Amino acid sequence: MGLVMGTFSMQSKPVNYHRDNIDDDLEMTMVCHRPEGLEQLEALTNFSKRELQVLYRGFKNECPSGVVNEDTFKQIYSQFFPHGDASTYAHFLFNAFDSAHTGSIKFEDFVTALSILLRGSITEKLQWTFNLYDINRDGYINKEEMTDIVKAIYDMMGKYTYPVLKTDAPKQQCGCLLSENGQKQRRCGHS
């Protein structure tokens, strides 16, 4: 979960909300995408209006246009893993955030996912994570997909892990979880 949360940290400085609303309105006239109203987002997520305002300011600081494309997402995410190559994992993560497959992440996508990962039920968290691992979105996680994700995480952590990992470690670990022919594949939510 911490790997997901590395991006877009919440700001802690005191905020003047009256002034902020004015500033936001002015700035929103220049952005490409204006998010849903706070009431709608509050209903869609487990965040309060105040939390959503703080999150939006953080999002807007990182992404002034109001949307994040994959290249920008990778650049932001890679900053948290300077010793490794986070691009592949960031690609998988981007696709999970971009649930509507639009090629960009809007503020709504961001806070909806964040709400699940931070305050969702166990089932919601598992469903979200399942979608991250189900790379081709066919409703199953096969051994190849599991291996790709685990390898991407190892690549992201870099070569300075302890103990040092062998190059075939991702394949070996996934072999313990899933059979070669995929007989143990399970559709999320079904036995």
Ligand SMILES: [Ca+2]
């Ligand atoms: Ca799949």
